[in-house]
Amino acid sequence: MPVKEFKLPDVGEGVAEGELVTWLVAPGDRVEEDQAVAEVETDKALVEVPSRYDGTVEELFVEEGEIVPVGDVIISFRVGEDGDGGGTEGEATGEPTGDSDAGATESATGASAEAESEADAEEPATPSGRTFAPPSARRLARELGVDIAAVDGSGPGGRISEADVRAHAEDDGDSDDGPSVKSASDAPDPKPAPTPTDSGSSGRKSAVKKRGGSGAGSGSEAAATASTGAAAPGPAGRETTLATPATRKVARELGVDIDDVPTDETRDGEAFVTGEDVRAYAEAPESAGEAAEASADASAPEPKSVDVSTSADAAGATGASPASESVSTDETVPYRGVRRTIGKQMERSKYTAPHVTHHDTVAVDALVEAREELKPRAEEQGVNLTYMPFVMKAIVAGLKEYPSLNSELREDEEEIVLKGDYNLGIAVATDAGLMVPVVENVDEKGLFELAEEVRDLASRARERELKPAEMKGGTFSITNFGAIGGEYATPIINYPETAILGLGAIEERPVARDGEVVAAPTLPLSLSIDHRVIDGAVAAEFANTVMEHLEHPLLLLTH
Structure with a gap:
């Protein structure tokens, strides 16, 4: 399929630049002509930038919060000449859309009729019209095997949140028509779909999250570390890291250097970090510390009463200060838009x-x-x-x-x-x-x-x-x-x-x-x-x- 690059148009009256505030699509998403793909802030106005093509998002060239001159390329699409609009999201990205086993074993020359019918039965129909969802919600939908277009959004203008995606996946899991998906409280370490073969990805760089056994282990290992009170994984210290703009935004908000986030996933030989990896890395030390404190409290006898003056004296004797244990209440607000x-x-x-x-x-x-x-x-x-x-x-x-x-x-x-x-x-x-x-x-x-x-x-x-x-x-x-x-x-x-x-x-x-x-x-x-x-x-x-x-x-x- 040919790749078409899309430049930031003049979204105002001769403005020279704009700030890309929010991506409304992610790599691998199907888009239609005139569908909004991004929100751009310019001259005190927030405007939506529509796509000029029917196709699949190939790559995002600009991160959220970045100032972009008018005329710079911000996104590219794969545009098919014949029947492009008829493919499903899974067919466009090379990812399985129905049963994971059938999708992983399906070859380039076709699959068995039974596997095809099973995949078609499990993939929900895509309703017409625009779908408004941030990249994080779209990524979660792909991980849970949910058609983002079938999710009912609870946000302004029908915008879909991650909670909406999880609720939709849980509803589907309760029925007999689709794969069983539990909520985060029921299954803190769900096993994702297996990584498709090289032939399934057509040899191109996929922007869809692919996590195998080792990738899933990173999340479970973090949970295990927190539960046992073991030390959090140290910084990776890479020089180059691949990540989507949404993931980099999460890293900035949490104050995490994305090159330090451990990951077992790679893309084209380079480490690929997801938002979950960033959150796990940011939360691991705190969780481990809390688990260690909880373990120590459980093993110690519960005192019948506490003398405040005695506790203060003990803190002074050990050199500890109650103020030193307090958590900062400062809040950081992005200076943008x-x-x-x-x-x-x-x-x-x-x-x-x-x-x-x-x-x-x-x-x-x-x-x-x-x-x-x-x-x-x-x-x-x-x-x-x-x-x-x-x-x-x-x-x-x-x-x-x-x-x-x-x-x-x-x-x-x-x-x-x-x-x-x-x-x-x-x-x-x-x-x-x-x-x-x-x-x-x-x-x-x-x-x-x-x-x-x-x-x-x-x-x-x-x-x-x-x-x-x-x-x-x-x-x-x-x-x-x-x-x-x-x-x-x-x-x-x-x-x-x-x-x-x-x-x-x-x-x-x-x-x-x-x-x-x-x-x-x-x-x-x-x-x-x-x-x-x-x-x-x-x-x-x-x-x-x-x-x-x-x-x-x-x-x-x-x-």
């Missing part, structure tokens, strides 16, 4: 544009009353009217009067571009980080229309459903830290824009009126500007214009 994108953008902005922040507070009695009067009318149209549309309109009024705040500095061309459009970015806090969807042509839209569009964009931002184009083209940004109770801040400009306005919480605060101090609803404002383009006096005048329109909301009708 949206968080790294935000970090790079903020770093570029902060160290490129000299920031100055102007603070002020505006009394908004009339604004509060205007919103209360309009809320019933908005609710009749199914709109939740917030203060944001009023602020957006007031900002547009200020930008029209002071266009330097609606600009971009192009240093290479040595020019300042005063934008003719009024596209306002609204910062939205999500579980994945800060998203800034853009509301275009704010000057041409009414309050209700703006309220509905902001709600829709914010909702889809939290669900990670925004398109890259919906976070492009902003000319000025707004961040509402007052939503969580803040008052003033120093927001960082969304470069290459030149200004951003931060909104505090609208609360009653002391206000001086006619010589008396009264309580009135006020809105704190924090305006950050790029001092290379905007002078402090201009920033203050812009803020005054915005505040004037918020103090007298009827002025918004003139824009």
Whole structure:
């Protein structure tokens, strides 16, 4: 079969690179044209990359978490010219799909009718449509002889987890139609299918896990070591190790050097490590230590009571410290995806544009009353009217009067571009980080229309459903830290824009009126500007214009 290489396409508006966050397929998987094969993070958006081919995944060239330039090869497929779509996963990879004995003895020229019928009976039918599962779940499915496409996913969008695969395998094991598969609690050391012969693999490098008696022994030996309290196996210290991207990710998360992980499995003469090998190596020392402690406790007589002071004295006499036995509670979180994108953008902005922040507070009695009067009318149209549309309109009024705040500095061309459009970015806090969807042509839209569009964009931002184009083209940004109770801040400009306005919480605060101090609803404002383009006096005048329109909301009708 011919091998087709697939390059990372332009998944945004002319982006130069993206981070491959998650592989949705693994080597040996069957894919169809337009099926998603990977998730790529670019410019604060998570997008799925679809396949251009019908075929079988041959090799993954990029590891999860790696930054990939657009146009680089990320994956290859084996594409058959005739009848490629009709083969099963096992036929494409050379692995047995039904009875292990029949699959291992089947030759290249064909097998007996009895073995073929048995294999066909035991292989579940593959339902149509896409199958979303991480490489670890797909690998486990192959090890347990489960058709990944037949598994019901419990994750978002039907995504399949390792637990789903095990549950499906256990259900099949309870029936008489397929091989008996026990859960991990019932059988901690299941025997995997035997390694196929060289003729069965067609002489190519297989990316499907193949474990024979010695390979299975590595897992059982680890369990035996833990149960007896013997020492864990030492590091292998190899110079070269073959492993899938998912396995390398597991090694990184567990802080394990993959070249040190013992394994009896090889591919093309090189050591091949699986995720189970990595986990066993990482857990072996701790398990052995726990087993030794348990054995010692079992052999020692149980004391009737414990004197805390005596225990402390004994610890001091032996030189042991209770603190030295405590386990670190530090947690390591990967710095990648949206968080790294935000970090790079903020770093570029902060160290490129000299920031100055102007603070002020505006009394908004009339604004509060205007919103209360309009809320019933908005609710009749199914709109939740917030203060944001009023602020957006007031900002547009200020930008029209002071266009330097609606600009971009192009240093290479040595020019300042005063934008003719009024596209306002609204910062939205999500579980994945800060998203800034853009509301275009704010000057041409009414309050209700703006309220509905902001709600829709914010909702889809939290669900990670925004398109890259919906976070492009902003000319000025707004961040509402007052939503969580803040008052003033120093927001960082969304470069290459030149200004951003931060909104505090609208609360009653002391206000001086006619010589008396009264309580009135006020809105704190924090305006950050790029001092290379905007002078402090201009920033203050812009803020005054915005505040004037918020103090007298009827002025918004003139824009």
